[in-house]
Amino acid sequence: MESNKNFVVGIFDDEDVLVSAVENVREKGIHIHEVYSPFPVHGLDEALGYRRTRLPIASFMFGITGTCIALFVQTWMLGYDWPMDIGGKNHASLPPFIPVTFEFTVLLAAFGMVITFLIVSDMKPYSWPRQFDIRSTDDKHVMAVDLANNKLSKDEIGRILKDHGASEVNEKNF
Amino acid sequence: MQVTSTIREPLVTGGKTVRDVSEDISRQVEGKPTRLWWAALGVSLVLLLFGFYCLCMLLWEGIGMWGLNKTVGWAWDITNFVWWVGIGHAGTLISAILLLFRQRWRMSINRAAEAMTIFAVICAATFPAFHMGRLWLGFYWALPWPNTFGSLWVNFNSPLLWDVFAISTYFSVSLVFWYMGLIPDFAVIRDRAVRMGHNTRAMIYNALSFGWQGGARAWMRYESVALILAGLSAPLVLSVHTIVSMDFATSLIPGWHTTIFPPYFVSGAIFSGFAMVLTLLLITRKLFRLEDYITIYHIELMNIIIIITGSIVGIAYITEFFIAWYGQVPAEQYEFINRATGPYWWAYWSMMTCNVISPQLFWFKKIRTNLVSTFVISIIVNIGMWFERFVIIVISLHRDYLPSSWSMFYPTMYDVGQYLFTFGFFFTAFLLFAKFFPVINMAEVKSIVKATSEKKH
Numbered sequence: 001m002e003s004n005k006n007f008v009v010g011i012f013d014d015e016d017v018l019v020s021a022v023e024n025v026r027e028k029g030i031h032i033h034e035v036y037s038p039f040p041v042h043g044l045d046e047a048l049g050y051r052r053t054r055l056p057i058a059s060f061m062f063g064i065t066g067t068c069i070a071l072f073v074q075t076w077m078l079g080y081d082w083p084m085d086i087g088g089k090n091h092a093s094l095p096p097f098i099p100v101t102f103e104f105t106v107l108l109a110a111f112g113m114v115i116t117f118l119i120v121s122d123m124k125p126y127s128w129p130r131q132f133d134i135r136s137t138d139d140k141h142v143m144a145v146d147l148a149n150n151k152l153s154k155d156e157i158g159r160i161l162k163d164h165g166a167s168e169v170n171e172k173n174f
Numbered sequence: 175m176q177v178t179s180t181i182r183e184p185l186v187t188g189g190k191t192v193r194d195v196s197e198d199i200s201r202q203v204e205g206k207p208t209r210l211w212w213a214a215l216g217v218s219l220v221l222l223l224f225g226f227y228c229l230c231m232l233l234w235e236g237i238g239m240w241g242l243n244k245t246v247g248w249a250w251d252i253t254n255f256v257w258w259v260g261i262g263h264a265g266t267l268i269s270a271i272l273l274l275f276r277q278r279w280r281m282s283i284n285r286a287a288e289a290m291t292i293f294a295v296i297c298a299a300t301f302p303a304f305h306m307g308r309l310w311l312g313f314y315w316a317l318p319w320p321n322t323f324g325s326l327w328v329n330f331n332s333p334l335l336w337d338v339f340a341i342s343t344y345f346s347v348s349l350v351f352w353y354m355g356l357i358p359d360f361a362v363i364r365d366r367a368v369r370m371g372h373n374t375r376a377m378i379y380n381a382l383s384f385g386w387q388g389g390a391r392a393w394m395r396y397e398s399v400a401l402i403l404a405g406l407s408a409p410l411v412l413s414v415h416t417i418v419s420m421d422f423a424t425s426l427i428p429g430w431h432t433t434i435f436p437p438y439f440v441s442g443a444i445f446s447g448f449a450m451v452l453t454l455l456l457i458t459r460k461l462f463r464l465e466d467y468i469t470i471y472h473i474e475l476m477n478i479i480i481i482i483t484g485s486i487v488g489i490a491y492i493t494e495f496f497i498a499w500y501g502q503v504p505a506e507q508y509e510f511i512n513r514a515t516g517p518y519w520w521a522y523w524s525m526m527t528c529n530v531i532s533p534q535l536f537w538f539k540k541i542r543t544n545l546v547s548t549f550v551i552s553i554i555v556n557i558g559m560w561f562e563r564f565v566i567i568v569i570s571l572h573r574d575y576l577p578s579s580w581s582m583f584y585p586t587m588y589d590v591g592q593y594l595f596t597f598g599f600f601f602t603a604f605l606l607f608a609k610f611f612p613v614i615n616m617a618e619v620k621s622i623v624k625a626t627s628e629k630k631h
Contacts, residue, residue: 034389034390034391035389036389036390037388037393038192038388038620039399039614039617039620040396040621040622044390044393044509045390046530047392050394051396052394053395054392055395055398055402056398059213059402077327078329081326082325086329089331091422096347099340099417099420100330100335100339102342102409102413103340103342103413106344106347106406106409109402110346110350111346113403114399114403116355117395117399119607120395120549123385124384124385125381125384125385127385128380129380129385129386129387130387134368134369135365136365136387137358137362137364137388138192138193138196138362139191139192139620162185
């Protein structure tokens, strides 16, 4: 992580004010570092211009992998490696393999996706987050604007945030 | 600005703000447990210890300690297994299927219901695990792991093996789903601990929250993960009880060999699960003063689900009887006559009274919005659902093809003891959960406070 960076931190009380503020601030050409909220705010990711997450694709790939592994393993074990005669039925037939295949698909899709989520979001049990304002998990929405990526001065950015409904504007250095 | 719908009843009452939500839900995690909590934990631990003794005896002496005999080879063990698995279903139904249907009333009950799912599945798993006798060899018997016991691999054609995969997948996916929901709420408790100066607590809850910050990007991914997990869990939960029912339906025993079992078992599972959610939530709501979050409206909606699933179960019972007559198979016909009029008639009629008649009382609005009647009926429903499994399993077995081997099943102390063990475990786990974890999903409730909270008067 980058160190010694200065941020202007705008605190918002209401999610609708926040979303319109994000849109307006970005129109003014200000680059927003990130917005922290106590709950998911709908439309915020579009307002911030984030690209849709590709986690569903990751999940699908893990799921397909699970399907293939489960079908292969069952067919190989009962069909080739150690065929068993159970009531004269086929050694390997598809219908009885479906339940285990389905379960294994779900298992890999779910676990693969969640582990991918933790990795791409850089979430670890031993890392302490860099918090701009501790109230962002309670009831405040926190917009962090980093000065290094913006041409405007601290005071100008602070004034713009205030104009768009920020209830407080603070400064934060890391 | 608060917007209150004039059509729908508020989901959060008492004019709560976002801040009140963190305060009300985190309080019970931060404060000292009450005397009532200690007393309840004490009772649960006594059950757990007595059950643990019975489990040790079962391992030491073998499952001959149970009351099973040659005719009735499955009795309380599998009854309890199916009962507990069924109870678990409500948690996933609430969190996954109601999420897909965008039912916002799930938000204040899903956390506790999912916790219930996880504990119930653990309880369920103890029965087949101990039924294997030599538990330590179960790994070879239940998983495809090379061994020298005869058939090199497990038999993938067997519904019992499907069960192993279904239950373990269900357990682990539910656990992940539940934990994902807890992550932002652990962060709330961490930040409150920082403000209060409790460093150890902050450290622990930070580790539990994986250092959650709540950035917009993280929330976007998080919501996508939650939606897909719900999409995966919805068919999963239906598959689990379907596969459990196939343990019976794919056999040739009269009374078990019926194609109606999968939907019948799934609706029965949701029926009993919602009853257990109500039993637990009515207590939790009272103990932790959550009346503003789990309102009468929530309870009424859950009771409506109980009427629907209870009626499906009732129709399934009648259909079974009709098909037994219509199918003209003497063994099947005898089996059903024996259910209603044989030596276990009392089990059958308890099942019919508790499952078919008692939920119909919820048609009356007064009864379904009354806490006492809801609590009583929720317990009656679960007694009925236990009898349903007992009826299906024991009555179908106890009078088999040879009248000379007909017999009755009498439970021993160890049958009862293992059942008590699961109760001890279930309530101990739930009490610990309710004390150390936020019982209501704060992040989700906060997201609806503005739209569906009652106006302050």
